[in-house]
Amino acid sequence: MKQHSASITAMILMGCLPISCGEEVRPVPLPPAPLEYALTIEARGDGTTAPPPGTYLHEAGTVVTVTAIPAPSADFAGWSGAASEADDAVEITVDGGKTLTAAFETATWPNEPSATYLNPILPGDHPDMNVYVEGDDFYITGSSFNIAPNVEILHSRDLIHWERVSRVVDPAWSGLEASTSAGGGTWGGFIVKVAAGYRVYFAVNFNQYFAEADSLAGPWGEPVHVEPLGPYTPPGEDPELVSFDRGTGYDDSVFVDDDGTTYLVVKAGQCKWNGLTGGEENNFGVNLLQKIDPETGQLTGETIDLSFVNWNTQNGGCGDPATDPDNAVEENWAEGPTMTKRNGFYYYFDSTHTGCGGEQVGWRSATLSSNPADWAPLGSVLKGDAPFSGAQHSSAPFQIADGTWWVFSHSYECDNSWRGLGRQGLLSQVTWMDDEGGAGVPVVNGRLGEPAPAPALPPSGIPFLLPVNDDFEQEKLSPAWTFYGNMPSDRYSVTDRRGWLRVKPAKDETRWVIQKDALHAKAMVVRMDFAPTAEGDAAGVRLGNAVFPEQELTAFPTWASAASLEVSVARVRADGGDRIRFAFRSVVPVLSADGSAYESTDATVISYDAEAPSDQVLWLKLVHGEDHQATGWFSTDRLTWTQVGEPIDISALEDYDTVNTGWVGSQAGVFASNTSADFDLFTYRDGFTGIAAAEPDQESSTEVMSSPSEGPVLGGLEDGDWAMYGSVDLGSGGVESTEIELRASSAKGGAVEVWLDPLAGGRRVATCDIPATGGWETWTTATCKVSAAGTHEVYLKAKGGSGELLRLASLRFVPGKN
Known part of the structure; x- marks a missing residue:
């Protein structure tokens, strides 16, 4: 048996089978191996595929699904070679050597005058x-x-x-x-x-x-x-x-x-x-x-x-x-x-x-x-x-x-x-x-x-004029910055410490570096290096009207409702302590008993204090919105914030009549009192704090609507309609944007393209799908990935089918360390 078994085994190894015991053994061919063909996948432009580009061997007759994946800044333009469909996913039957190429085109903003x-x-x-x-x-x-x-x-x-x-x-x-x-x-x-x-x-x-x-x-x-x-x-x-x-x-x-x-x-x-x-x-x-x-x-x-x-x-x-x-x-x-x-x-x-x-x-x-x-x-x-x-x-x-x-x-x-x-x-x-x-x-x-x-004039790559966000890296102060009256050159500098604005008041003096206020709602942020040592030392971020000495306020004509008003978040030395102070200050003239002239002033201060952190370099934030409610915040890393006290109503500042107070509108910026303070960042519009969608700086075919749950919202968004939000800081001081959150509702679903600086040749950085929420008053927060930093004009563009696609309540970029 052993010898017989070995003989059979030998014959099998030789490719033969025994016909019968003792009969002649003849070779029998094995079944042919399955045929294999190469499928080569290529990508041209800014995008990739799944499976990734490369050459793959497949058995004849295999059906392979290939999907085109454009980068956020690109659109899928179509297939060539083994397929010509416009769909981003195709099925390829591998019945011979084939090459399949996915083409991608960089998305471009229409280069035509605004409508x-x-x-x-x-x-x-x-x-x-x-x-x-x-x-x-x-x-x-x-x-x-x-x-x-x-x-x-x-x-x-x-x-x-x-x-x-x-x-x-x-x-x-x-x-x-x-x-x-x-x-x-x-x-x-x-x-x-x-x-x-x-x-x-x-x-x-x-x-x-x-x-x-x-x-x-x-x-x-x-x-x-x-x-x-x-x-x-x-x-x-x-x-x-x-x-x-x-x-x-x-x-x-x-x-x-x-x-x-x-x-x-x-x-x-x-x-x-x-x-x-x-x-x-x-x-x-x-x-x-x-x-x-x-x-x-x-x-x-x-x-x-x-x-x-x-x-x-x-x-x-x-x-x-x-x-x-x-x-x-x-x-x-x-x-x-x-x-x-x-x-x-x-x-x-x-x-x-x-x-x-x-x-x-x-x-x-x-x-x-x-x-x-x-x-x-x-x-x-x-x-x-x-x-x-x-x-x-x-x-x-x-x-x-x-x-x-x-x-x-x-x-x-x-x-x-x-x-x-x-x-x-x-x-x-x-x-x-x-x-x-x-x-x-x-x-x-x-x-x-x-x-x-709009005027039928060629589009301009110039940003919409708003206060600038500044990292003070230039050798001269940006022309957006101004002063109240004559600011002597020895009272400020951007060269004493490269990359920092140094404000240098004298003892018992306050100095301001300011820009025109221009928005209903915003979050102003500063990064500041300052250690107050003497009572009254202070520095921070400030929003206010014209600055009046007491004698100027009392010199106003009696018909003028004059007032000096400001809100600030500052680091101060007060009552022997190092504090973060959020305050609203109002100084108004007081009439004489006979009503013929102003004879004195009356100051009202609403303020909240918090103990300052041990860090000498910290972040301060002043937030205010459409409801005239302001809040003050501080942070050591711009990621985690601590609120100072409660909201303060600043409507007296935001609705004052400049005819009665020196003709000058509100000014936003930084200040220092009594001693020098260094600022290496000023942000006028922080993108990491929610931005009301109903407050675009420019728009095309949108409509402000009222939502019972969300307040004013941006609606009427059909395919191609857009809204622009200017001078948005998407990352600075070691922090950058990693995602965008859109508070939205949609009756049937749509998408929002997120563009940065498209009029200046900028790119699309994301396309966020907005699911059907079941009705205009059912809201969801859609999140999609964005990688960006620096100051940009942010455009939100609706994409989808016919009719109204979606409504937007707010947008917010999510920060992360870079």
């Missing part, structure tokens, strides 16, 4: 604007008051996105020495092109000055005083009996006629001349066109008198208090005059006043004349609506390349408790209603508080 825009185009305090147009470039100047350096010049190519070009007036200029308190400084501003370069005119103490430069980027020369023409006599009066020195005005502008003749468009005083003699009164309204010598920049003496615009209330003046006191309206005074020319007609515009309820009034003439009969009153040509029901003080209307006309105006948010932001910059289209002779009446289109058709 709509949202006011304010210039959020925050941008009063008294004048526009200068040179080819395809637009420039704006306006009033700075005591926010220095003074006379800021902004530039744009699409009228929506603006960048800082320069500031004209050094705060150390001697002409400002008597005018650096709140309400002082420089008023107005306008640009004139001259042979040698440019002149910028502005007013200080109701008199005009100009500075010159080869380029609008500067550097600017020492300001030159515009010499007045001498005493002014009202029309019809005897110059031997009636004459007053009226200076050269304030909130003036410039008008250049078709032949190049340039006029200073002057305003001084208010109301109609009341007939008084002997110098008893000189504040009557004077509105003039005064010819400018192009060589010297001075006035030539040629004057056209338009002071009649002050004579009646129906056409924007405040009437005649002497002869008709019952009908005089003293808050109207035909201010902020501008002029343009169209179809051979001159158009003159002035404002009734600068606050809520003010209007823009127009006049038209076929000739430049001092005769009132030559000028046809056009009545109110610009009257704002909620929330910008104070729209006026407009620039001269101007024309762009496609033939349309536009105008800038300013207004408080008069109807929703946000006047503290100041008079914000608004853009409006102008339609001309012409008669057969080409004489027109300008009509401002659209509602100022709602999305409107």
Whole structure:
């Protein structure tokens, strides 16, 4: 048996089987091995596949599923080779050697003009604007008051996105020495092109000055005083009996006629001349066109008198208090005059006043004349609506390349408790209603508080103008930063300690480094190196209005509801301890017993303290929202935060009227008292704190809706609609974004693409799927991965099928250590 078994085994090993015992053994072939073929998978562009790209051997007939996986910044463009389907997953039957290639294309933002825009185009305090147009470039100047350096010049190519070009007036200029308190400084501003370069005119103490430069980027020369023409006599009066020195005005502008003749468009005083003699009164309204010598920049003496615009209330003046006191309206005074020319007609515009309820009034003439009969009153040509029901003080209307006309105006948010932001910059289209002779009446289109058709201008890569987040790595302080009045150069530095801003007050002094506040809701964050050692030492982050010494507050007229208001989170030395203090401070003037004058001030402070950590370097955060509730926080790593005390209502700050408090809107930034403090990071809009989706800075085809559970939300989001949130810090100081959380609802499901800086060539960083939640009032938090750091414009773009896809309540980036 053993031998037989071995023989059989041998025959099997030889590939043979025994037929029968003793019979001849013949070889029998084995079954053929299964055929194998190579499947090669390739990926071209920014993406990969599953299975990953490579060459794989498969038995003939095997069906392999291959899925295309684009990177967040790319789209799957299709298959080539073994398949041509558009689906991202395909099945390949391996019946021969095959190659399958997945193609990916980098997602791009549409490179075309915006369809709509949202006011304010210039959020925050941008009063008294004048526009200068040179080819395809637009420039704006306006009033700075005591926010220095003074006379800021902004530039744009699409009228929506603006960048800082320069500031004209050094705060150390001697002409400002008597005018650096709140309400002082420089008023107005306008640009004139001259042979040698440019002149910028502005007013200080109701008199005009100009500075010159080869380029609008500067550097600017020492300001030159515009010499007045001498005493002014009202029309019809005897110059031997009636004459007053009226200076050269304030909130003036410039008008250049078709032949190049340039006029200073002057305003001084208010109301109609009341007939008084002997110098008893000189504040009557004077509105003039005064010819400018192009060589010297001075006035030539040629004057056209338009002071009649002050004579009646129906056409924007405040009437005649002497002869008709019952009908005089003293808050109207035909201010902020501008002029343009169209179809051979001159158009003159002035404002009734600068606050809520003010209007823009127009006049038209076929000739430049001092005769009132030559000028046809056009009545109110610009009257704002909620929330910008104070729209006026407009620039001269101007024309762009496609033939349309536009105008800038300013207004408080008069109807929703946000006047503290100041008079914000608004853009409006102008339609001309012409008669057969080409004489027109300008009509401002659209509602100022709602999305409107945008100018048909190429998109700009300039970020939307908001306060900047800053790591202070530059050799000079960013031009976004300003000061109250003259900040001596030895009181701050970005070179004493590279990468840090050092604020260096003297003993018993506070110094501020500030930017214009511009948002309803935000979280400001600073990283600070500071150890208070003496009682009263303090440093931190602050939001407030103009700074007033007590004597300035008590000097206000009794009709002004003046106040000095600020909220801050600071490290302080108080009562012998090292503390983190969250505080709201309000200082208001107190009337005398007879109500005739302010005689003292009354300070109210609401504050909460927490024991400071042992770390000398720490983070402070000041958060406030649409409900005017502010909170204060501190941290040692920017990841874990400790709240200081309870929320504080700061509505008194955010709804104060800047007309009554030095004309200047809210300012945000950092401060130090008594001793130096170092800051190596300032964040105006922290992306790691929730951002209300209903507060976009710009948008396309969205709608703010009310949710019973979430409050105001962003709705109406159909495929392709988007919202933009500017100046968002997505990571700094060793922390970066790892995810984004979207609070959303959806009746049928959709997706949100997250883009960073798409107008500047930025990328899509995520696509977040939003599941169907079962109804618009069923909310979920969708989370998707994002890897980003630095300051960006964040765009959220809806994607999906037809109809409304989703609504958004908030967005928040999730931090992690980098």
